[in-house]
Amino acid sequence: MDAKFLSHSFLYKGDYECLLRTPQNELPYHLHYHDFYEIVLYLGNAGIFRINDREYLIRRGDIALINMFDPHTLVYNKNAYYERFSMSIDPSLLLSFNTPYSNLLDIFTKENSHYPIFHVNGKCFDKYLTLLQQFDQKKPAHGQDIYEKALLHQLASYLFSDCYDGIHFDNTDSRHVAMIAELVDFINTHLSENLSLDRLAYEVNYSAYYICRIFKKVTKYTLTNYIVEKRIEKATHYLKGTLSINKIAENVGFNNYSYFYKTFSKYMGISPLEYRKRYQTSNESVSE
Structure with missing residues (x-):
């Protein structure tokens, strides 16, 4: 089964989010990947977690x-x-949480013995639970972002302390991830615009060949395909509204409607119009 792209715009706005999920508000089951990091604390026997064919x-x-x-x-x-x-x-x-002495990428590498699943119990479990519950509590009237990012820093320190096993993320690889983070931020902000490889290369001060090679090496996806999948994924959200399909194509960076139609159909298996009709039909069924 091919993994579908899931952008952060589907889940949250800004640069972070903490959500409590249950079977009632769980995401639809399908293999997916995304352009952000995720940490999940399970409070119950949830089922089977699949990642990287395991x-x-x-x-x-x-x-x-x-x-x-x-x-x-x-x-x-x-x-x-x-x-x-x-x-x-x-x-x-x-990456902004990293210091000269602590690189959080060290715990997200496959060489880390605690990646992708590790178990905590007792007081260790309680400290994570207490911290995450604070995201659900009433926030201060002023400085909410400062308060929440302080909690994020605390979470990062817990994770690094409990998961770091001595394996270091290579400095060159860290620079590659930093470049990809810069590309991801720029693409997120300018998705409706012309995103030629030359323009992206200019923004991060590398050659087009270099950014394509490093992006594929680190992510296993091509940069061009990543941009297309982000655009298609954003189009699916627009199609749940009333905006014309021509305008949707324009808003997600497709200046040619015919190309948008063919690309959407290729990635989604149905046309944009059929996608809209199916969504409307399913919504009507739920409301009845």
């Missing part, structure tokens, strides 16, 4: 570390109630 039976106290662009999904147990805290963090924000 499966893990999830139990209370498990924490999942999910690298950006790693295909994954949770096949949750529909007959059981569970809760999970899901923390999503943009790569640029995660």
Whole structure:
């Protein structure tokens, strides 16, 4: 099964989010990848977690570390109630937490013995639970962003302390991730515009050949395909509204309607119009 792209705009605005998910507000089950880091604390026996062609039976106290662009999904147990805290963090924000002595990328590498699942219990579990519950509590009237990012820093320190096993992320690889984070930020901001490889190369001060090669090496996806998938994914959200399909094509960076139609149909298996009709039909069924 091919992994579908899931952008952060589908889940949150800004550069981070913490959500409590249950079977009632769980994401649809499908293999997906995204351009941000994710940390998940499981409060119950949720089901089977799949990542990078491996499966893990999830139990209370498990924490999942999910690298950006790693295909994954949770096949949750529909007959059981569970809760999970899901923390999503943009790569640029995660990198900003690094210091000369602590590189958070060290715990998101496949060479780390605690990646992608590690288990905590007792007081160790309680400290994570207490911290994440603070995201659900009433926030201060002023400085909410400062307060929440302080919690994020605390979470990062817990994770690094508990998960770091001595494996260092190569400095060159760290620079590659930083470049990709810069590209991701720029693409997110300018998705409706012309995003030629030459323009992207100019923005990060490297050659077009270099950014394409490094992007593919780190993410396993081509830069061009990543941009197209982001545009198609954003188009699916517009199609749930009333905006004309021609305008949607323009808003997501396709200046040619015919090319948008063909590309959308290729990636989604149905035309934009059929996608809209199916969404409207399913919504009508739910409301009846």
